[in-house]
Amino acid sequence: MKPIAKFIAAAVFAIAAMPAQSAGLVPAPQVDAAPAQGEQIAVLAGGCFWGLEAVFERARGVKDVVSGYAGGSRADARYDRVSSETTGHAEAVRIRFDPRQISYGTLLRIYFSVTTDPTQLNRQYPDVGPSYRSAIFPQNPEQAKVARAYIAQLGRSGAYKQPIVTRIESGPFFPAEAYHQDFMRNNPSHPYIVRHDVPKVAALKRLFPKLYRG
Numbered sequence: 001m002k003p004i005a006k007f008i009a010a011a012v013f014a015i016a017a018m019p020a021q022s023a024g025l026v027p028a029p030q031v032d033a034a035p036a037q038g039e040q041i042a043v044l045a046g047g048c049f050w051g052l053e054a055v056f057e058r059a060r061g062v063k064d065v066v067s068g069y070a071g072g073s074r075a076d077a078r079y080d081r082v083s084s085e086t087t088g089h090a091e092a093v094r095i096r097f098d099p100r101q102i103s104y105g106t107l108l109r110i111y112f113s114v115t116t117d118p119t120q121l122n123r124q125y126p127d128v129g130p131s132y133r134s135a136i137f138p139q140n141p142e143q144a145k146v147a148r149a150y151i152a153q154l155g156r157s158g159a160y161k162q163p164i165v166t167r168i169e170s171g172p173f174f175p176a177e178a179y180h181q182d183f184m185r186n187n188p189s190h191p192y193i194v195r196h197d198v199p200k201v202a203a204l205k206r207l208f209p210k211l212y213r214g
Helices: 004-017 050-058 102-116 141-157 191-207
Strands: 040-046 062-070 090-097 134-137 173-174
Touching: 040 050, 040 102, 050 062, 050 090, 050 102, 050 191, 090 102, 090 134, 090 173, 102 141, 102 191
Parallel strands: none
Antiparallel strands: 040 090, 040 134, 062 090, 062 173
């Protein structure tokens, strides 16, 4: 979330635009990664990392979620620098998951169905700026293949009225400051959490009841 002055400006803009945050449950990916032994990592960006973390840590098969910054340098990977919108970072989460319990494609389906509006360029309601862009950071060639195929599939499906602008990117992930970690769990009554992230967790439970864990 932006510092308060920027947040107020973004909120005024968002109220005027008021776009939908997601298309609801989107089709399952036709191309997915094969089940594999051992844990794997996914890195996803799509708006404030508080909500991404809150959703994915409640998905069955996910072992750990860390909020952080992806797509920029280590030297600039701190909140005050990223908020300047000049570092190239995106607010992102690093998801450690068991591919025998939840596939990479299923993580992407949750991402598009619950956490992110992939038609918004360099913003996610109510946050504005390239650090809030919708972006996928594949960790291996198979993930890149699945992500590209899924974006193309969703584009053909008509799930969204506007073109998908989610980017496939590369770059390291750096954990965010400690106070950003487990933010919803530690601050359940924070106004931003109540307004924007509690509904996302509710959507995960409604759309993916077999994967949801409280």
